[in-house]
Amino acid sequence: MKKKVHVVGAVIFNESGEIFCAQRSKKMTLAHYWEFPGGKIEAGETKEQALRREIKEELTCEIEVYEQIDDTTYAYDTFIVRLETFRAKVIQGELVNKEHAAIKWLKPQDLCQLNWAPADIPAVEKIQQLYGEPHGTTN
Secondary structure, eight states: OOEEEEEEEEEEBOTTSOEEEEEOOTTSTTTTOEEOSEEEOOTTOOHHHHHHHHHHHHHSOEEEEEEEEEEEEEEOSSEEEEEEEEEEEEEESOOOOSSOSEEEEEOGGGGGGSOBOGGGHHHHHHHHHHHSOTTOOOO
């Protein structure tokens, strides 16, 4: 039986409407894929508390967490992940990359340029629908 993991991810917007993207390092599971930063929910934490804690640990800043964007369950080869993504913004400090291979800010319509972790792809698609330019691509 595959291990089940429940995680949260922050879709962090800046004032220009760009979204923070992080590439997993070679030391991480799913190395080199892009993701929305976040992590596992610990016992007794709400999703929002877990997201604020994870971003503080990974990126040294504080965020405000807003509405949920997506809730996806994806079965990888060795585990099953439930990823809940939330819109967020930095409210104190600056994003400092402590553990990812690379980071970048992209407009919603440009997110598809990156090689996203499979569990993150539904959130990417939802973001493009919700926040992309009116004449963005249609399916």
